[in-house]
Amino acid sequence: MSELIAIYPGTFDPVTHGHTDLIHRASRLFDHVIVAVAANAAKQPLFSLPQRKTLLEAVTQDIHNVSVIGFDNLLVEKAREVHARIILRGLRAVSDFEYEFQLAGINRKLDDQIETVHLMPAEQYTYLSSSMVREIARLRGDISGLVHPVVEQALKSYYEREQH
Amino acid sequence: MSELIAIYPGTFDPVTHGHTDLIHRASRLFDHVIVAVAANAAKQPLFSLPQRKTLLEAVTQDIHNVSVIGFDNLLVEKAREVHARIILRGLRAVSDFEYEFQLAGINRKLDDQIETVHLMPAEQYTYLSSSMVREIARLRGDISGLVHPVVEQALKSYYEREQH
Amino acid sequence: MSELIAIYPGTFDPVTHGHTDLIHRASRLFDHVIVAVAANAAKQPLFSLPQRKTLLEAVTQDIHNVSVIGFDNLLVEKAREVHARIILRGLRAVSDFEYEFQLAGINRKLDDQIETVHLMPAEQYTYLSSSMVREIARLRGDISGLVHPVVEQALKSYYEREQH
Amino acid sequence: MSELIAIYPGTFDPVTHGHTDLIHRASRLFDHVIVAVAANAAKQPLFSLPQRKTLLEAVTQDIHNVSVIGFDNLLVEKAREVHARIILRGLRAVSDFEYEFQLAGINRKLDDQIETVHLMPAEQYTYLSSSMVREIARLRGDISGLVHPVVEQALKSYYEREQH
Amino acid sequence: MSELIAIYPGTFDPVTHGHTDLIHRASRLFDHVIVAVAANAAKQPLFSLPQRKTLLEAVTQDIHNVSVIGFDNLLVEKAREVHARIILRGLRAVSDFEYEFQLAGINRKLDDQIETVHLMPAEQYTYLSSSMVREIARLRGDISGLVHPVVEQALKSYYEREQH
């Protein structure tokens, strides 16, 4: 069978240990994992697209079959472009399950040859989300167990700049 | 028994095949179906209220017992005004079920004589929502199987104008 | 439009105030409401089918457009037989919502001309189910606010007989 | 055992009968209940923090072991500051259950000595939320059964001012 | 305020690390925690009521303010009998949330002076249930990280006896 490539889309604002855990697991299953960072201008991300990509590259640099790209078009188009047959999504007991379903359904309608598969992050990351991490960082809480040190540093710098 | 009139409220920004399917089904059950388009200024709809009404009128013009109105007051007041004894809502497996419950509960508190009834759209529209349609249209994806041609054209015009 | 008949299927083992509330609401909307008691031999109901029908007839005797029947065939067949265009189901925040969806979907597959509509019981009955009522009655708890006096009496008799 | 203090955090924009019911129930269980009003600048509350505190003080003035504070730091820090061993949250069948879980999980990660406990408001308040109340008040609907008269008056004043 | 006693009901067939974790957390909050083992003859438990009580006593013997009782009447009656003002329930992201709600609602209807409070077990026990443990033990899987050694031994003995 030809190479099995999975595309893992998200906003990653910023990447958390939950995301990294999922990327590690996927990298053991698939030939190549492409982390696709959505530009998502509408959501007004805290970090710019280049910053989010740089942080993802830093935290995944030790996994040889992972690469990071940005995208601002339809996910299924980007998937076809990089020859991904799998769209990978994390499925947390506490995530927005309904939204995941809607997304998988609509993506199948747009291209029935690409399958969405859901993978579960480790249980200690079940309660973790990028927005929670941003909120704790904003209030000067300890996020060292939730994100990589480079991400922790980036968040600290951001909120220090903001204060002035 | 006196005429059974159902009011079907929503933002319809824009109307999708899921909405139209529900209107068809309801028109076979009830004497009259009144599609009530919420002004919803807070949500900043993409299409204006008159535009959304015009699109709904276009896609329902072949159903004789359906009419389209706009409203910017309490739904139960509008329902009383048009003598509707039923508030009609679509119920998708992937919709915001909890929100539907809260809405039905509060509307009953406001007027216990009007019942909210939920109807299920056809399974092929389970994953369909107006916001998904807008997002795909914005990224120039194919929405021809999701909305009526007049809606498709309206979305194309909107995003072409926006680009310039 | 021709008469609008709704069929309201269930096991009703036994009928509770939640069921009766729904029947009342439905009787104000539809020309005729047919309560269809499933034989449900597999579930081994506490009350026999004739007993369950008798209790339902007792608690609905004051509503002129309601009748009670038993059935042991496919629901959509029974619905066609009695010319019902609506299958009526209660939807409680705490009910088995997923099961309701599956049932509605499969019934539509079996007959696309019959619509399942969901109606919400009054909030004070949100937590009420036949199995809860049986359990409380078995443990000699007070069920007077949960079921009609004739049902209360029938449950008392049942558990007194069982004790001997 | 030392005094058992519970902190009850929220935006309370404005306090509803659902909140008050929960505070009453909690005040019968715990030695002290501290209602902690989040500044929540990001959400752009309708009422200012001092206004929201004043309304809460008004509706809880008859309960001797309740006090109201504001906060704009991490909840677990505020909890430690006031010696609360319990974070109290309401759990409605129709509330955002998933969000509650995420919040409880992350707060435990930040301080494992503080427990989140969930309490259920009375059933008649299951469908009640601050945002629903604001929406009904904006549209001049009757909110007298949903909030305390002082809150009703405050909302009326707000929307009258806004109209001019 | 008078002593705060919590009753923690369940079938405990058998007690798992998830239950024990919850008992520990509760014992730090409340003056006394009474673990109430339901006879539950209808469910045909694997272990007898005395066996389940003995296992619970073994795994909680180091916590001074915990005691274990059996019951075969209405929970609220047992709660009143032992002067418990709190019914304690675990709330797992993957538990039967709807059932919990129904139970809390019906218990409040039976006695409005007793509050049901929900507490979350540690995240590593989110996926743990007594039925899963029984199933794994039946198939000779490793349950050493899921239950106390005395429970592990009891399950082994049970399935060895069954095989002969």
Place this chain on the structure above:
Amino acid sequence: MSELIAIYPGTFDPVTHGHTDLIHRASRLFDHVIVAVAANAAKQPLFSLPQRKTLLEAVTQDIHNVSVIGFDNLLVEKAREVHARIILRGLRAVSDFEYEFQLAGINRKLDDQIETVHLMPAEQYTYLSSSMVREIARLRGDISGLVHPVVEQALKSYYEREQH
């Protein structure tokens, strides 16, 4: 990377078009798909294990990289035995999502090297389950669009035999 083998466990009593759709999709992604039929004596399946395997072999005979096995031990043990690194599960909007989570969590606890991935069946099979199919067949309803002709025939034979 070494061969990617997925094991797809279930009771398959009987196999439906929903299962077959999932097997087809998986066969396009993975090198080998092993359908593992659980003996499940406790559930008292309608068809025997050999019968269920025969039906599965019949409906998957045209897919070259699929094989069918039975098992009566721990799933993770069977997975290791056949060198599967993936446990495949279908995820329907209306399926028992919570149960899926619990299962995936416990299987990871038993063997962290095997990942559970969830795949969505085609939308027209969202409402389909083996138990629904059995119920409709029992009541002589039309199941021709829900299962393969050989399964339809097997169910007819079963219920004809039962009637005599």
